[in-house]
Amino acid sequence: MKNQLKVLRAMRNWSQADLGEHLDVSRQAVNAIETGKYDPSLPLAFKISRLFDLPIEQIFDDEFEGGNDV
Amino acid sequence: MFNADEDAGSNGKRILWMSLCGFGIIMLLGAITGFLSAHMEEGSGPLNLAGYAILAAFICVTLALAFAIWRLFRQMKRSDQKVPQREKIYNRFLIGSFIFGGVTGLILALTGSFDETEAGLISNDAMSPMLAIILSVALGVIVPAITFYWHKNLVDEQEEAAYRFGALIAMYAFWFIAPVWWFLWRGGILPAIDGIALYFITIFVALIVWFWKKYL
Numbered sequence: 001m002k003n004q005l006k007v008l009r010a011m012r013n014w015s016q017a018d019l020g021e022h023l024d025v026s027r028q029a030v031n032a033i034e035t036g037k038y039d040p041s042l043p044l045a046f047k048i049s050r051l052f053d054l055p056i057e058q059i060f061d062d063e064f065e066g067g068n069d070v
Numbered sequence: 071m072f073n074a075d076e077d078a079g080s081n082g083k084r085i086l087w088m089s090l091c092g093f094g095i096i097m098l099l100g101a102i103t104g105f106l107s108a109h110m111e112e113g114s115g116p117l118n119l120a121g122y123a124i125l126a127a128f129i130c131v132t133l134a135l136a137f138a139i140w141r142l143f144r145q146m147k148r149s150d151q152k153v154p155q156r157e158k159i160y161n162r163f164l165i166g167s168f169i170f171g172g173v174t175g176l177i178l179a180l181t182g183s184f185d186e187t188e189a190g191l192i193s194n195d196a197m198s199p200m201l202a203i204i205l206s207v208a209l210g211v212i213v214p215a216i217t218f219y220w221h222k223n224l225v226d227e228q229e230e231a232a233y234r235f236g237a238l239i240a241m242y243a244f245w246f247i248a249p250v251w252w253f254l255w256r257g258g259i260l261p262a263i264d265g266i267a268l269y270f271i272t273i274f275v276a277l278i279v280w281f282w283k284k285y286l
Contacts, residue, residue, distance in 0.1 A: 028285060
């Protein structure tokens with residue numbers, strides 16, 4: 001899943017280690033999320049959302065373009 | 071900042087190379103021991119020039135591999151100057167386990183804890199009851215306790231996912247390899263199924279997939 005994590009992190013001048021410290025995950029986890037190799041769990045996504053004070057959908061993009069698919 | 075990030079991202083490759091170098095050192099030490107044992111068994115006195123040259127070549131390559139590990143470790147340490155607390159404890163735990171495992175293996179090998187017929191730990195040959203009990207307690211009680219602590223306190227969700235995927239692929243590997251081996255044994259093509267060999271294949275598959283998902 002595409003995301004803005006690297007941009008948001010850079011805006012705060014944080015390293016992956018800094019972000020990992022804030023989220024209580026390893027740098028590998030931050031790296032894997034940033035590069036789209038790993039999609040975080042809902043609890044971690046909410047934690048990221050709270051940390052950057054942004055809604056989840058502004059950080060993560062599931063690339064869904066349709067309207068009513070429910 | 072971003073250089074450090076690149077370092078963090080490429081630590082997986084460093085760990086892979088360090089593991090391969092470590093494996094190479096173990097193989098070379100085995101080769102050196104085998105070479106010297108064979109020479110001593112022949113009883114042909116001191117080594118000749120060719121013997122010394124072979125031994126020196128083995129030792130040089132071993133030292134080169136050890137140096138490569140040290141260099142890679144230094145590079146990792148440089149990129150590890152600031153790491154999350156959880157990862158710091160994780161790394162210490164990992165290094166401690168490697169050192170403990172290595173030292174234990176070395177002590178077992180040097181003290182000749184195996185019977186003369188034994189090729190080592192990974193064989194089906196007999197071992198002394200005391201060694202069997204020690205290894206059983208280690209693998210049946212101590213390692214599970216450490217593993218439980220490891221998963222409960224040190225592993226984050228990305229690594230947990232890597233473990234899960236590794237376990238899934240390993241389970242499939244077991245499901246398919248065991249019957250294929252069994253059929254081939256019944257067809258007289260392969261020897262009878264070796265449970266421990268299957269165990270190691272399963273563990274190896276899980277380890278490779280875990281490493282790929284966690285670091286690469």
